[in-house]
Amino acid sequence: MTETFGIGELAREFGVTARTIRFYEDLGLLTPLREGQKRVYRGRDRVRLKLILRGKRLGFSLAETREMIELYDAPAGEVGQLRLFRDKIAAKRAELDGKRRDIEAALADLDRAEERCRARLGELEDRPATGAGAEAPGLGG
Amino acid sequence: MTETFGIGELAREFGVTARTIRFYEDLGLLTPLREGQKRVYRGRDRVRLKLILRGKRLGFSLAETREMIELYDAPAGEVGQLRLFRDKIAAKRAELDGKRRDIEAALADLDRAEERCRARLGELEDRPATGAGAEAPGLGG
């Protein structure tokens, strides 16, 4: 437990540069400890970095991702705060649901494209003369 | 059929500026007709714009989105081309699947956060004294 990491270590693990990790710190997204001058990251920071990169993959800006991370580690404040919080969570979820629908649609489009592609390939492999130029017909797997 | 649109019309419909639409044209993503100097967009461009914006919501760069759109309207070339094409489609699908998994994970995280939030709210509404400051206890719906 209480495992720690160097900046290069994290950079290698997640396929980013140290510059990137320092940049996230500048934005307040990561808060490593220090051993002398050197940054020391703990599991918490590693998790956060993972969340940041996930947010990026989903097209969120770093600001948006920060908001989302803040939603993850809830504050346990007073009732008003908690309600606001719950509403924010609901909003983000709606956004994520939208993205999911977008993904389904994109996947469906790709499926159609692939189907057309596959059908056309079937035609060409059956009778290589039809349509375009010929190739090695049916020898491969 | 053959309905056409002005640039402002499309801009309003999709919540972007005309500048944005012209920018996409600069990148070769849209290819409107012209009536004199004015751009005239047809259904095809409207669909493309929709696809571009979907790509953006999913965190794809405009370059990536262009590639994806090119996959949608298949070329029907020769066998080699088609196979390359099919592979590209598979790759994009893998990427989209990854994003979907990211979304599921993010939604799961949000669910956990919401559950904690809800539980805490339940506590506070049952016995408002526990933990933090009080509010109007149980009058609302």
Add this chain to the structure above:
DNA sequence: CAAAGCCTTTACGTTTACGTAAACGCGAGA
């Protein structure tokens, strides 16, 4: 006929998210 709207092109500005280089510290090892 003048102002209001919608469109045009050209061009510089801005934000986000880093890249890249310079110059330095510091411990390990040949």
Add this chain to the structure above:
DNA sequence: TCTCGCGTTTACGTAAACGTAAAGGCTTTG
């Protein structure tokens, strides 16, 4: 002692995706 290797700060550079003016054209409505 020198030089890797890893880390540091400071600072300017950059690509992507537009924003935002400036200056003008066409048309239609009062």
